[in-house]
Amino acid sequence: MQEHNKDNIFLRDNVAKFEFNELVASVFDDMIERSIPFYDEVMKLSIFFIMQKLHIKSTTHKDSNIIYDLGSSTGNLLLLLDDTLKKENIKARLYGIDNSLAMIERARLKSCAMNSSIEFIHNDFLSIDFKKADIFLSFYTMQFVRPLQREEIIQKIYNSLKDNGIFLFAEKVISQDCEFETQMIACYYDYKTKQGYTQNEIYKKREALENVLVPYSVDENCKMLYKSGFKHVEILFKWVNFTLFIAKK
Numbered sequence: 001m002q003e004h005n006k007d008n009i010f011l012r013d014n015v016a017k018f019e020f021n022e023l024v025a026s027v028f029d030d031m032i033e034r035s036i037p038f039y040d041e042v043m044k045l046s047i048f049f050i051m052q053k054l055h056i057k058s059t060t061h062k063d064s065n066i067i068y069d070l071g072s073s074t075g076n077l078l079l080l081l082d083d084t085l086k087k088e089n090i091k092a093r094l095y096g097i098d099n100s101l102a103m104i105e106r107a108r109l110k111s112c113a114m115n116s117s118i119e120f121i122h123n124d125f126l127s128i129d130f131k132k133a134d135i136f137l138s139f140y141t142m143q144f145v146r147p148l149q150r151e152e153i154i155q156k157i158y159n160s161l162k163d164n165g166i167f168l169f170a171e172k173v174i175s176q177d178c179e180f181e182t183q184m185i186a187c188y189y190d191y192k193t194k195q196g197y198t199q200n201e202i203y204k205k206r207e208a209l210e211n212v213l214v215p216y217s218v219d220e221n222c223k224m225l226y227k228s229g230f231k232h233v234e235i236l237f238k239w240v241n242f243t244l245f246i247a248k249k
Contacts, residue, residue, distance in 0.1 A: 025102035028074050034195040037239045043077050046168050047084050054090050065092035066133040070125045071141025072096030075107030082116045094118040097125045130160040139170040143215050158228040161249045169245040172215045184241045
């Protein structure tokens with residue numbers, strides 16, 4: 001595993017509301033690897049389905065592939081995808097969009113080090129105009145979008161996809177059953193403890209994320225996707241309260 005700055009943010013006493021600021025960006029890669037179960041595996045699984053889509057498209061269309069990652073953070077997913085595309089000799093224009101300048105700056109540094117041509121854009125994807133795209137990606141991002149705006153951006157993604165385009169969408173989810181929800185939270189906190197987080201860190205982060213991260217259930221996410229017009233939605237992966245969806249226009 002690559003060495004990263006260690007996430008010890010919530011050992012501090014002065015953290016209130018969770019923000020994607022310079023402090024979080026500086027430890028984000030460690031935070032995400034220790035906080036998202038099967039993070040690497042979900043990225044690799046997603047790239048498999050992305051490549052399947054691009055291989056199918058290459059037999060019928062020769063136009064340029066366009067892929068957006070919304071909330072691209074430090075660029076991990078797009079950089080892994082870019083490396084895979086180069087190995088397969090498939091051309092694509094990759095765009096990473098994030099409203100955190102600190103995240104974008106780190107993504108650009110990593111991209112430069114890997115000689116990648118990914119365009120990392122510092123902007124709010126809620127207001128940006130997208131090109132017609134083949135694929136949209138959103139990994140643990142929509143859960144931070146206010147519910148009133150969430151349906152709007154999902155609709156915008158659908159409208160901006162080419163016919164048969166896909167949307168890969170990873171989210172933390174909640175259970176609609178209170179007992180299961182309690183058990184899922186306990187299971188996740190047990191996972192984080194095994195990753196080296198203290199009970200105090202876990203509790204303080206939960207407090208900091210209150211009303212910042214607003215997850216939907218699996219059913220609510222699926223209904224939102226279908227309401228926007230997607231004709232097929234599948235769950236590719238699920239571990240307790242983390243789920244990877246794929247939707248096709």
